[in-house]
Amino acid sequence: MGYEPLVKQNPLRVLKLTGNDKKMGLIMARAGLGKTALLVQIALDTILRGNRVLHISIGENLDKTKLWYDDMLQAILQECPVAKPHELIDMVRQHRMIMTFKEAAFDRSRLEERLNDLIQQNIFTPDCVVIDGFDFTATDHAKLEDIKNLMESLRLQTWFSATSHRDDTRVSPTGVPAPCHELDDLFETVVLLKSYQDHIELEILRDSGKKAEGSSHLRLDPATMMVRQED
Amino acid sequence: MNKDLKFVRNIGISAHIDSGKTTLTERILFYTQRIHAIHEVRGKDGVGATMDSMELERERGITIQSAATYCSWKDIDINIIDTPGHVDFTVEVERALRVLDGAILVLCSVGGVQSQSITVDRQMTRYNVPRIAFINKCDRTGANPERVVRQLREKLNLNAVMLQIPIGLESDLEGVVDLVTMKAVYFEGEQGRDIRYDEIPAALLDQAKAKREEMLDAVSMFSDELMEAMLEEGDIPEALIREAIRKGTLSLKLAPVMVGSAYKNKGIQLLLDGVEMYLPCPTDVENIALDIDNNEAEIKVSNNTADPLVALAFKLEDGRYGQLTYVRTYQGEVKKGEFITNTRTGKKVKVGRLVRMHANEMEEIEEAGSGDIIALFGVECASGDTFCGGNINWSMTSMHIPAPVISLAIKPKDNKAQDNISKALNRFCKEDPTFKSFVDHETGETIISGMGELHLDVYIERMKREYKAEVEVGAPRVAYRETITQRAEFDYTHKKQTGGSGQFGRVGGYLEPLEEGVYEFVDDIVGGSIPREFISSCDKGFSASMDKGLLTGAPITGVRCVINDGGYHTVDSSDMAFQQAAKGAFKEGYRKAGPIIMEPIMKVAVEGPSEFQGAIMGSLNQRRGVIVGTSEEGAYTVVEAELPLGEMFGYSTILRSLTQGKAEFSMEFSAYKQVPKGVAEQLIKEYEASKKN
Structure with a gap:
């Protein structure tokens, strides 16, 4: 597609997004730290590699979700200009579909129904699904495993976001905070966004299904919310 | 007319089609004693609503042209522009909003915030028009004003605050509770003319108290005095609340919500009070x-x-x-x-x-x-x-006028109709900047163009009814455009020697894509290779070439024509010779400049029950649509997509049959984009064939 430099330069390579199409990943952070920004960057990286992304936004409206993509894409284009930006914008538009749901309207059966609508009628066949705003406090291991099985059967890489809370100190042995502390074995990769005085750091808690070692050396630029390598 | 501008309100009434805004206007005129009898939009008396003055509007039950009217309520003089609801007529809505100071956004309590409400609201935001939301049709089965308020917040990002709650809903609608005065208001007597204030029914008291708290919390953001009064926990003066609501509304940071049913004559007088109290007078608005x-x-x-x-x-x-x-x-x-x-x-x-x-x-x-x-x-x-x-x-400031995207060929059925068509077209073009007409010199057909099928349909009906001009109508055609994608050089000599004085002109230079705008001519001639007096002839020749592309005959846009070389003959060069030379040069350059065909892409929103989401998406997908996204709210889904206009002809019939008539769609022009290769080849083939015939 001619966007290889954008893909190669992306610091998100650390998350090993390519290869495993059945992978389930999780981005965790307290409210307002940049979970959606990171999910959208994962989605855009997937699209730039020529794949299709279904973005499911729970409790958010369509326009706001579109705006995230527009903003992140502009930020990418500012850093790495391409010859024909409108072609890239068009390509992203064609490789992305957004579905928004009210909190109460989203469940596993609805997800399956919608995915079947898209895939069987050949409307849009995603390679990756990002699910933003999923309520992990209202789910349990069995329910999430059920979703994982569904996504695996459709060979879909899936990324979730989850909100952690300062006053809930429970954590899993691999360091995954509540409300996902009892669900961490279902995820290949878990990334925690941690806020420091002047920056936000990406801490990889689980990698390839195991407890991760060492630092990711990745940060979120507070101005653009773009992922950067530490200097 | 009252001279003091404080007592003037210029307002519009905008909404999605069939939300009942014409019925509401009819009630407003009745209560302000401007008319003395109420005629329903589709009433059995056959008179039709007063504001639907065109015969066609009365028959179809929709408002096509906005009509201005004037009425007085208490001390206030109100100018009302009744605006059309269908998206094809948005230029009317936009023009109305341009001159209005405030508006009533009418919403159906069952349908809620529908696609056209979103379009209208965006237009109101563009022109900084403060608005009151009126949730109408609370007497209808399935009425749910609370859901509509939520949608106002979520879909339109309005800080919507209920100033009233309904007493009963659907067929039990009796009146409203005014949360400012904390009184129940009933509309009694003939056509709800007599207003009776009473205590709030016990069953509603807790809900009313909670809603008032909610309202005061939101409104107090606009008044420190009100906030202090609330903290003191004493009686809060009514005037203080109203002043804060007005302040919030005028700053566009608050959208007061009122409820009722125009058809059942409930809540209209309070809405008029709201217009007086919360909407701006001309001096409140900066123009x-x-x-x-x-x-x-x-x-x-x-x-x-x-x-x-x-x-x-x-x-x-x-x-x-x-x-x-x-x-x-x-x-x-x-x-x-x-x-x-x-x-x-x-x-x-x-x-x-x-x-x-x-x-x-x-x-x-x-x-x-x-x-x-x-x-x-x-x-x-x-x-x-x-x-x-x-x-x-x-x-x-100039008004935002979109370019037409669809055209139709019309042919008079007899000679008499021919004269009348000219008169009708002349009038329609002057009235409506989005409606255009011209004669195609090659086919001799009269072409009309506008913003959608319904838009043109209405004008054809008007020709028949108002001008007695029967016309034969061709199939709708998409307004394709052509443009170039790369720079290309030209060097063309126009030479003719066929007796008498000859013609000579040579034009050299290049064409290149123009990012913004339709056409630009650049004169880079140095040394007088083309004499000054013939430069404008070149401009004319290039400009005339833009009218008709070489691929499909569609108009060309986005071309910069630069001349930097040329030649002339002291006797044989003329204005005409250089115009011809420029036309030849354009042809030569155009073929090398990677010409492409572009088609209008429409932003389409289809709303319907969630059970039909798959069918709706499938139908859009079959039409070369890119589905941008879907919003699912329980039983109701909106699918947003971008589709070529050419694929949307007849879609309303398809959608009806797919969804048992339960879904509807709206569309508006989004952008011109390149047509896919297969379609382009087909269009070129058709154009070549038409040239041979």
Whole structure:
């Protein structure tokens, strides 16, 4: 597609997004730290590699979700200009579909129904699904495993976001905070966004299904919310 | 008409189609004693609503043209523009909003915030129009005002705050609870004319208290005094709350919500009170003019009647007595017999008859002050012209007019119709800037173009009814465009020697894509290789070439023509020779410049029950659509997509059959984009075939 430099330069390579199409990943952070920004960057990286992304936004409206993509894409284009930006914008538009749901309207059966609508009628066949705003406090291991099985059967890489809370100190042995502390074995990769005085750091808690070692050396630029390598 | 601008409200009533805004206007006119009987939109008496003055509107039960009317409520003079609900007619909505100070956004309590409400709301935001939301049809089965308020917040990002709650819903709707006064209000007597205030029914008291708290919390953000009064926990003066609501509304940071049912005559008088109390008067709104003599510097109009006149012609109608021009004055006065200047033409015109409009009836007046909406007779001008008095030369900011995207060929059925069609088209083009007509010289057909199938359909109906012109209508055609994608050189010599004086001209240079704009001519000639007097001939030749592309005959856009070389003959070179040379040069360059065909892409929103989401998406996908996204709210889903206009013809019938008539769609122009290769080849083939025939 001619966007290889954008893909190669992306610091998100650390998350090993390519290869495993059945992978389930999780981005965790307290409210307002940049979970959606990171999910959208994962989605855009997937699209730039020529794949299709279904973005499911729970409790958010369509326009706001579109705006995230527009903003992140502009930020990418500012850093790495391409010859024909409108072609890239068009390509992203064609490789992305957004579905928004009210909190109460989203469940596993609805997800399956919608995915079947898209895939069987050949409307849009995603390679990756990002699910933003999923309520992990209202789910349990069995329910999430059920979703994982569904996504695996459709060979879909899936990324979730989850909100952690300062006053809930429970954590899993691999360091995954509540409300996902009892669900961490279902995820290949878990990334925690941690806020420091002047920056936000990406801490990889689980990698390839195991407890991760060492630092990711990745940060979120507070101005653009773009992922950067530490200097 | 009251002279003090504090007592004037210029308002519009906008909404999604079938939300009942014409019914609401009818009730407003009735309660303000402007009319003495209520006629329903689709009433059995066959009279139709007063504001639907065109026969066609009455028959179809939809409003097509906005009609201006004027009424008085208590101490207030209200000018109302009733605006059409269908998206094809949004230019009417936009023009109305341009001249209004405030608006009532009518929503159906069952349908809620529908696609057209979103379009209208976006337009209101563009023109900074403060609005009150009125949730109508609370008597209908499935009415849910709370859901509509949530949608106002979520879909339109409005800080929607309920000022009332309904007493009963659906067939049990009895009245409303006013959360400001904490009284129950009932509408009794003949046609709800008698208002009875009572204690809030015990069953609703807790809900009313909770909703009042919610309302006060939101409203107190706009008044420190109110916030202090709330903290003191004593009685909160009504005036303090109303003042805060008004402040919030005017700053566009609050959207007060009122409820009722126009059809059942409930809640209308309170809505009129709301217009008085919360919507702006002309002096509350800042309007900007451009000073033409001062490099179009922005100037705030004063609203002062003593200053020279500044008025905007926002709507034209060609009636029996000549052209009727709807005008909004921003400062100064218009007086019968006085001269005013049209800024665009520089011509002075005399104000003949001056009238105040009430649908299709009119009332003669002698003068109109600042902030008023009136109509002038016999003043020659176009829609969007500014009139000034004294020595000022200002223009109100230009209005946003979209380009037509669809066209139809029409043919008169007989000779008589031919004359009438010309008259009709002349009038429609003057009235509606989004409607265009021209004669295709190759086929001799008259082509009309506009914003959608319904838009053109309505004009064809009007030709039949108002001008007795029966026409044969061709299939709708998409307004394709052509453009170039790369730079290409040309060097063309036009030479003819066929007896008498010859023709000679050589034009060299290049074509290149123009990012913004339709056409640009650049003269880079040095050393006089083309004499100065023939430069404009080259410009003319290139410009004429833009009318018809070589691939499909569609107009060309986005081309910069640069000339940097040429040649001439002292005897044989002429204006005509260089025009021909430029046309030849354009052809030569165009073929090498990677020409492409572009088609209008529409932003389409389909709303319907969630069970049909798959079917709706499938139908859009089959039409070369890119599905942007879906929003699912329980039982209801909106699918947003971008589709080529050419694929949308007849979609309403398909959608109806797919969804048992339960889904509807709206569309608006989004952008021109390149057609796919297969479609382009087909279009080129068709064009070649048509040239041979």
